Amino acid sequence: MIIEGIEFEEAASLYLEDKIKVYTYDKTKNLRHVVYAHTIDGEVVYIGETSNTFHKRMYYYCNHKGRTNVRVREHFKEQILLGKEVKTYIYVPQLVVIAGHKVNPYIGVEQKLIDLVKPMLNRKNVLI
Secondary structure, eight states: OEETTEEOEEEEEEEESSSEEEEEOTTTTTOOSEEEEEEETTEEEEEEEESSOHHHHHHHHHHOOOHHHHHHHHHHHHHHHTTOOEEEEEEOOOOEEETTEEEOOHHHHHHHHHHHHOOTTSGGGOOO
């Protein structure tokens, strides 16, 4: 999936059993410092970043009581019950070296993408 010229890789799918669950693909679950995009039927609905492992961040969406986690989880549950497909894609930004120090620009990439795409579930654009 290409978002604003950046190639994202499919990394997880969310599904419903007794509650929302996530399946993270083996090759992406231990990555850190990534930008991710949640989609519903191919439409980007949320963009985020994590310094935790990607799998741990996705686990929080399914289990953690934080406000964003609950809001996104409930929306996903509604959409899955309507038969829609929920997937998550990731982008791993290249490190930048400044005066010999490695810097990961993942937070800046996340913020710019939110500004450009305006996903409906990002807090400043929440419709539900």
